[in-house]
Amino acid sequence: MARLKLKLQLYCGDEIAVGPGKADLLEAIAREGSISAAGRALGMSYRRAWLLVDTMNRCFAKPLVEAHPGGGKGAGAKLTTEGEAALTAYRALSAQIEQSAAGADFAALEMAIRSEPARRD
Amino acid sequence: MARLKLKLQLYCGDEIAVGPGKADLLEAIAREGSISAAGRALGMSYRRAWLLVDTMNRCFAKPLVEAHPGGGKGAGAKLTTEGEAALTAYRALSAQIEQSAAGADFAALEMAIRSEPARRD
Numbered sequence: 073m074a075r076l077k078l079k080l081q082l083y084c085g086d087e088i089a090v091g092p093g094k095a096d097l098l099e100a101i102a103r104e105g106s107i108s109a110a111g112r113a114l115g116m117s118y119r120r121a122w123l124l125v126d127t128m129n130r131c132f133a134k135p136l137v138e139a140h141p142g143g144g145k146g147a148g149a150k151l152t153t154e155g156e157a158a159l160t161a162y163r164a165l166s167a168q169i170e171q172s173a174a175g176a177d178f179a180a181l182e183m184a185i186r187s188e189p190a191r192r193d
Numbered sequence: 194m195a196r197l198k199l200k201l202q203l204y205c206g207d208e209i210a211v212g213p214g215k216a217d218l219l220e221a222i223a224r225e226g227s228i229s230a231a232g233r234a235l236g237m238s239y240r241r242a243w244l245l246v247d248t249m250n251r252c253f254a255k256p257l258v259e260a261h262p263g264g265g266k267g268a269g270a271k272l273t274t275e276g277e278a279a280l281t282a283y284r285a286l287s288a289q290i291e292q293s294a295a296g297a298d299f300a301a302l303e304m305a306i307r308s309e310p311a312r313r314d
Contacts, residue, residue, distance in 0.1 A: 075210075078290065079200035082302055085309040089196075090302070130311040158305055165298040169199065172293030177286040181203055181211070184279055188206040189251040 075182065076173055080166050089131035090162050097124050098151060098159045101137055106148040125149075132158065196303065197294055201287050210252035211283050218245050219272060219280045222258055227269040246270075253279065 081091040088094070100110035111121030129135040136155030140147050151159065202212035209215070221231035232242030250256040257276030261268050272280065 075204045077202040077204060079202070080294075081198040081200070082306060083196045083198060084306050087310050089306045089310075126313070127310070130313065131307060132305050133307055134305075154305060158302060161298040161301045161305075165294065165296075165302065168296065168298065169290055169294055173201075173286060173290055175286075175289065177282040177289065180282045181279060181286065184253050184255075184275060184282075185203060185205050185210045186252060186254055189208050189210075189248070192247070192251065 075185065076170070076178065078166070078170055078173070080162070080169060082162075084131035087127055087131055090128060090158060094124055094128055095159060095162045095166075097121060098128075098136060098155060101125075101149050102151050102156070102159070105150065107137070107139060110149075196306065197291070197299065199287070199291055199294070201283070201290060203283075205252035208248055208252055211249060211279060215245050215249055216280060216283045216287075218242060219249075219257060219276060222246075222270050223272050223277070223280070226271065228258070228260060231270075 079092055082089045096114060097110055097116075100113045101107060104110045104113055107121050107125055108118045111118050114121070125137045125139070129137060132154060134154040135152055136158055137149055138152050138155075139149040200213055203210045217235060218231055218237075221234045222228060225231045225234055228242050228246055229239045232239050235242070237245075246258045246260070250258060253275060255275040256273055257279055258270055259273050259276075260270040
């Protein structure tokens with residue numbers, strides 16, 4: 073099912089609490105240990121990474137990311153227990169949904185779609 | 194599940210053969226009987242609507258939309274049999290996927306997300 077792309081977003085009011093980009097950012101923060109390093113790893117500015125974290129923290133009942141700004145010892149950011157749980161649930165839900173796509177309708181579409189687009193006349 | 198948003202896209206090479214916007218356009222063409230009227234109904238330019246139709250027609254083995262340009266009698270556009278089948282399969286697959294989201298992971302996320310974002314400090 074290489075040609076299927078599913079984007080799963082969970083809304084909080086008008087804001088996206090979590091979607092593919094925010095899940096990637098959570099993963100990068102867990103790995104890199106800071107918001108700025110996570111942003112760099114994903115090719116986004118510190119400001120953008122910070123805003124995404126701020127949105128997530130405001131959309132969930134408890135913050136997903138705990139940040140200790142500054143350059144000294146103990147500075148950096150990490151996922152809270154709630155952050156780890158949200159990331160795990162999001163990834164599991166995405167996988168579950170992807171698997172559920174199998175079936176007659178997907179097969180019909182896959183069969184009708186070319187492997188490459190025809191060229192413009 | 195009002196707070197879940199799923200975007201289903203099917204790729205043909207690097208192009209999107211069908212996704213939410215193209216499915217809406219197919220629906221509007223079937224209803225309005227022309228690409229320009231369908232574009233207007235969706236608030237998109239004729240050029241954009243035409244390009245989306247062109248991409249769909251090049252991505253599927255057989256064209257989804259049959260257009261008869263010009264202003265005279267018989268002018269307009271309609272879905273081919275393949276276009277109707279693709280639209281039906283896309284809508285059915287989207288519904289199937291949406292229903293499949295139910296379960297423990299979705300419940301965990303839904304419970305952890307506020308109904309409205311907290312205000313910035």
